[in-house]
Structure formats: structure tokens, C-alpha cells
Amino acid sequence: MLILQCPCCGVDADETELSPGGEAHLKRYGPGSSEDDFEGYLFMRENPKGVHFERWRHAHGCGKWFHAARCTVTLEVFGTYPAQSYAPPQDILDRIAARRPGWRWREFA
Amino acid sequence: MSEARSALQGRSFDGIARIEDMGLCGMITLRGDLDDGTLQKAVTSVAGVDFPGRRKASLAEGRGLLWMSPDEIMVLLPHADAPGAARTLAAALSGTHHLVAEVSDARAVLRVSGPAAREVLAKLTPADVSPAAFGPGEICRTRLAQAAAAFWMSGEDSLDVVCFRSVAQYVFDLLATAAAPGGEVGHF
């Protein structure tokens, strides 16, 4: 069972109280972008076995969106952080580096 | 105006805990910047209780303020007072970014009481409702089986549950099933 601490209200929320929002830190390519960029934005995902960054919503709680860093294999949670972030905070990156040396996810490592 | 009726029309159930419809309850949703002094002053003067901190319930007899999310407060008050209080609140907040909505008739309120009240809720919610994790003056927003719900302690052995009116019967039946005679767990 996955338990994530919602950074908006501080509750340790059970997975069944949350709604998954898919992969985190996508850059939106809208009208006027190239077909390749638009395709990448719509369809291309990391889908990793291991360290992953996702968006979640505390649906059966405060209702707010947030980000989570976790391992898709073990469900180990490295941390959660505000939705209003373009990149994972340094303390979470450090924690991942300590637990998964050599990890990589898009431009983050 | 039509006569307001609670969804459960006074139903009750007695098992290892008592489940009862709390009837018509006044509720006003207020959204805005909860750190704003004008907003805090306006809502506390309407509710007559202190402004609640994060995940707190500030309660007095028949009235209260519930912290619902970082930008949402629920006002509890007598049903007949709600429309007027919502107008008072909106007037006090004119010029301040906010949303006020009277939601009394959109919801149902039930009371779960008795020594096993916590256990009855623990059977239905993934939230930690042990005495160490949840106590008086706090609000828990979670789910009861498949329905969104929130609850707070209204007494030493009693919890008040609020859910959407459309699922009132479902939530009542859930609670009654969890409180069926012989259903004690004895965990807390």
C-alpha cells in the first residue's frame, strides 16, 4: 500500500484517498509547436522501473494537487513537494542519490 | 418556500454504536486566503468561535468552523440562520477575493456515538482514527468506503460525520452495517 504525505494539509494519505495525475514535470507544447514536440508532450513518458516523479491529488482530503517522488518497484517514497515546482527539491534529489546511486530520470540525476 | 427536510428524515440505528441523523444543519462554505485578517474576522464573527488552525475544528454548541483545505473553511450553524449568515459574510467580504456558498441542503450530518464509535469509523476509513492520532478539536477529511466524508469529535464518545446528501442513505447503511450487534473489534 502506498502512503503519501500531502504537502498541502500534512495528512499521511492512503493511496485510496488519492487520485493519480500521471507523470510529473511535463512541458506543455500547445498550438504552434512542432509535431514532434506535440507528440512528445501528449504521448512520450518515462514509464520507469525504479525512481519516478508523479502528480497526485488529495482527492478524498483537502483536494489539492502535489508532486511525489517514489520507486515504482518497491513503492519506497522519497518525498512529496508542492505542485508549484518545475523540478524536485534538492533534499529529495539527495535522498534518492543516497538510496539509488547512479539513478537518472530525464534531466535529473 | 418549500419546507426543508433532511435526507435521512430522523433515521437512527442502535448496535455497538448509535447512528443517528442530525437533521437539518446549517453549513456555509467559504473559500479565500485563510491568512487574510479581514476574512478571519468576518467568518469568526458570523460563527462565534475562534478561527481554526490547519486540520482543526473550532466548535461551540450548535456552531463551529471546520478547516477543510488550505483555502476553504466550513461554517456550522443552525439551519435557519445559514442564509442570513451567508449574506452577512458576503457583505463583510466585498472587495476581498472570496467565495461564499450556503451548502446546508447539499449535505447530510450523522452522529456516531457510544464506546465503539471510533471502531465503527475505523472499519470504513483508511485514515488513522486511533485516540493517539485523532482527537477532539480536529477534523478528518477522508472517505467512508466509496463516499467522501469528513468527521470530527462532538463528544468524548461521539463523532459527527458529514457527507453529500446524495450519498446519505449509503453512508447511513455503511455505518449501520459497521455497527451491527456483535461487530466489536476491541482494537482501541
Ligand SMILES: [Zn+2]
Ligand atoms: Zn491534502
